[in-house]
Structure formats: structure tokens, C-alpha cells
Amino acid sequence: GLRLCGDAEVAGETLELTPLRKAVGLCGAAWWRDKVRIVDGFETEFVFTCTRPADALGADGLAFVLHADPRGASALGGAGLQLGFAGLANCLAVMFVTNPSYAGPVPRAAAGAADEDDGLEDETPAELCVLEGARE
Numbered sequence: 001g002l003r004l005c006g007d008a009e010v011a012g013e014t015l016e017l018t019p020l021r022k023a024v025g026l027c028g029a030a031w032w033r034d035k036v037r038i039v040d041g042f043e044t045e046f047v048f049t050c051t052r053p054a055d056a057l058g059a060d061g062l063a064f065v066l067h068a069d070p071r072g073a074s075a076l077g078g079a080g081l082q083l084g085f086a087g088l089a090n091c092l093a094v095m096f097v098t099n100p101s102y103a104g105p106v107p108r109a110a111a112g113a114a115d116e117d118d119g120l121e122d123e124t125p126a127e128l129c130v131l132e133g134a135r136e
Helices: none
Strands: 002-006 009-011 014-016 028-032 048-050 061-067 091-097 129-132
Antiparallel strands (some): 002 028, 009 014, 014 129, 048 129
């Protein structure tokens, strides 16, 4: 099952990493409790939904993270554009930056292997991301 860290919580059948009703500037994570052997590859699926809060900007995004941080399922990185994984030891993250909390593009160091000539167009960001159907 999942171990929730920081501000993450389950509301009904929805995992909310940074529940807007709590405050702004939050950071949350949901980790699989047991280590998973990935040396021979692995598969996973998840669905996330981005919706616009009525009176707020919402989260910066989310990240799918693999890590071997010594804190295990208690590990939690930084808030904001750090997407809950910055500061974790031995990690790999796929970032979904939906609404950067500052004016400007995502820093190239945070975007990973971005390429100016990658042919991708900037799109209007969504304001809040939650994972649906996740249970603790």
C-alpha cells in the first residue's frame, strides 16, 4: 500500500498531494511502502486529473519518482517547483509541471533532458493536479 507524507491525504477515493483547502505552499508525497526491484524493468499506471480551483492558482505540478533515499517511505523533498522530490538522495523523477508558481519557464535543470529544438510547444498550464482512484 501507500505511505502518505507531508500534506498528502486521501479524500474519498482521491489522493491529494497538496490539498488546497489546507493552505498554500504545501508539499506532499505518496510512496509505495515496500521497496520494488526495478533492475529488470517494471510497469506502472496512474491517472491524474488537473482541475481549476475557483479562487486560487493551485499546485506547481507533480512528479513520478523512483528513489533510494535512506529515509525510505518517510522521505519528502521541497515544496513548490521542487515538486516534493528535490533534496531526495538517489532519485529519478518524471516531472509534470502544470502551473509554475513564478513568472517564467521551467528551469532547464529542473526540466531534465529538455531541448530547445525538441519541437514541443508551450501550452496553458492546468492549475491543480490530483491522482484519482488512489487508496491508502
